[in-house]
Each structure stands twice: as structure tokens, then as C-alpha cells.
Amino acid sequence: MTYMGKPYYPLWLDNLADDVTLEAAAMDGTARGADDVRFILVKAREQYEHQEFNYAGPCGENGFIEDYSSSVRGMPTYVVVLVTFNADGKTQHVVVNHRPRSAMLQFSRLMLETFAGTPYAKHWEGTP
Amino acid sequence: MASTYMGKPYYPAWLDNLADDVTGEGPAWDGAIQGAAAVHEVVVAAKEIYEFQEFHYAGPCGESSFLEDYTSSVRGVPLYVIVLVVFDAAGKAQRLVVNHRPRSSVLVLSRAMNERFAGTPLAKHWEGTP
Numbered sequence A: 001m002t003y004m005g006k007p008y009y010p011l012w013l014d015n016l017a018d019d020v021t022l023e024a025a026a027m028d029g030t031a032r033g034a035d036d037v038r039f040i041l042v043k044a045r046e047q048y049e050h051q052e053f054n055y056a057g058p059c060g061e062n063g064f065i066e067d068y069s070s071s072v073r074g075m076p077t078y079v080v081v082l083v084t085f086n087a088d089g090k091t092q093h094v095v096v097n098h099r100p101r102s103a104m105l106q107f108s109r110l111m112l113e114t115f116a117g118t119p120y121a122k123h124w125e126g127t128p
Numbered sequence B: 001m002a003s004t005y006m007g008k009p010y011y012p013a014w015l016d017n018l019a020d021d022v023t024g025e026g027p028a029w030d031g032a033i034q035g036a037a038a039v040h041e042v043v044v045a046a047k048e049i050y051e052f053q054e055f056h057y058a059g060p061c062g063e064s065s066f067l068e069d070y071t072s073s074v075r076g077v078p079l080y081v082i083v084l085v086v087f088d089a090a091g092k093a094q095r096l097v098v099n100h101r102p103r104s105s106v107l108v109l110s111r112a113m114n115e116r117f118a119g120t121p122l123a124k125h126w127e128g129t130p
Helices: A034-047 A100-115 A121-123 B036-049 B104-118 B121-125
Strands: A016-024 A049-058 A063-072 A074-083 A089-101 B003-004 B018-025 B054-059 B065-074 B077-087 B092-103
Touching: A016 A034, A016 A049, A034 A100, A034 A121, A049 B065, A063 A100, A063 B065, A074 A100, A074 B018, A074 B092, A089 A100, A089 B077, A089 B092, A100 A121, A100 B104, B018 B036, B036 B092, B036 B104, B036 B121, B065 B104, B077 B104, B092 B104
Parallel strands: A016 A089, B003 B054, B018 B092
Antiparallel strands: A049 A063, A063 A074, A074 A089, B054 B065, B065 B077, B077 B092
16 A cells, blocks of 8 residues: 555544544445444555555545545456545545446445445345 | 536536546456547436436546546436546646445446447447446
8 A cells, every 4th residue: 555655554543533424435324433433444454455645644624535446356446435524534534426327336245245244244245 | 418616517528628548447347448539428418317416526536536526316326436537747637537326226227328328339348238
């Protein structure tokens, strides 16, 4: 995981608000709460074969954006993550956007496999 | 179709300032749409399919980008959208990434776009939508 040739770690992931929410192009519904959101995001990161960040930095008045290239099961997958902070500077809202459509659907199927039989599976059930 | 930001009509100025070699990507289609004419045509078509657009934010993002965050609906299905526009050194829109969610709504939009562009060279981006 690199940004401008150096190792990169998303600090916002260690600064989640208790009532943080997670939405995504590859998900249905909204995941809520720091424990659930962190668990899902950590599992999602395990699916990536690499992450090459093109940009990671401030966006607007209280946001942070990541724009990175990756691959999942050999398929090129491009991602834009928008993080919004609350008044205390904690991560309040995370939106993860995979593209193109084929890669988004593959990622959704992979997350369904990962979370099958758990309460989290509802976000990926029904993926064609 | 009403498009509003903070209660006032909103029009994306970047749409009239596309670089000749602009690209358009998103979770609702495969491949990259290439060139100002094609990207403009697709964005205008999508705006016709949206039942409304209510913007929560439209403004600068980073050093050379612009972000839109809006709520919409397509065929009665709620659709949430984040648009990232990256400008080139000349200030023209060089790269457009349109991020729709949730997944079910992405597919509703993709099917609607497939119908809209059926029989045209642009249809390839939505063909095969499940």
C-alpha cells in the first residue's frame, strides 16, 4: 500500500466516531457503529492484492478523499473513498466507491463469501 | 428535473468546460467513456433519468478537484451520488468519476442507461448489466 512511493495507512480508520456510518457502491444498506464499520473495512482491505494511491488528502471543509488503484482476484479495481469528519474530528461517515461495474459486482460477491452466515451478510446478499 | 443546492437551482459548470480528452468512469458502467462529446452526452442523459438532484455539497476538493455530493432517485429508487471532477493544468475537466450507491440502485441506473443508449456506440458501457 503506497502513496507517492511511500507506505500509506489511512489514519481515519483508527479514529472512528461511535456512530460512524459506512455506505458503498458495492453494498446495500448502511453499516453503523465503530466496531461493525471497522470490521467490514478491515476485511475489505484484505481482499485487495495491492493499493496504489493516486491522491489522499483533504476535500472540502471537513472531508478527506482517497483515490486509489487496486486489483481483486486479478481484476483491475479503482476506488474513491470519501471520509467526512464530525465536529470533534472523528470519522463520521465513510463512502467507498468501487468501479467499473464488473469489478464492483465481483467485490460485492467476494464480500458476500467473506461474511456468509454472519449478520453482516445482508449488505451483499442478492448480488447478481 | 429539479436540481438544487441550498434551495437554489444548481448547474454543474464543469460540464461546459470538458477537456477534449476527458474520461468518465463509474460503478454503474464498464470501461471509460472517452472524449468531451461522449462524456457530455452521457452526463446529460443521466440527468434526464434522475427524478431530481438535491445537492448537499458542491465545491473544491484538494488542489485541483471538485466534488459533488447529492441525493437523487431513479425509477422511484433512492440513489446517492458522489462526483469527483479532476481538472487539468488548463482548468478543464480532465477526469470524471461518478459514484452511485447503493448497489441495487446502481444496477437500476445501469439498466436504464442500457435502454437509453441501446443501438448506439455508447451502449457497450452498459451491456451485460445483470
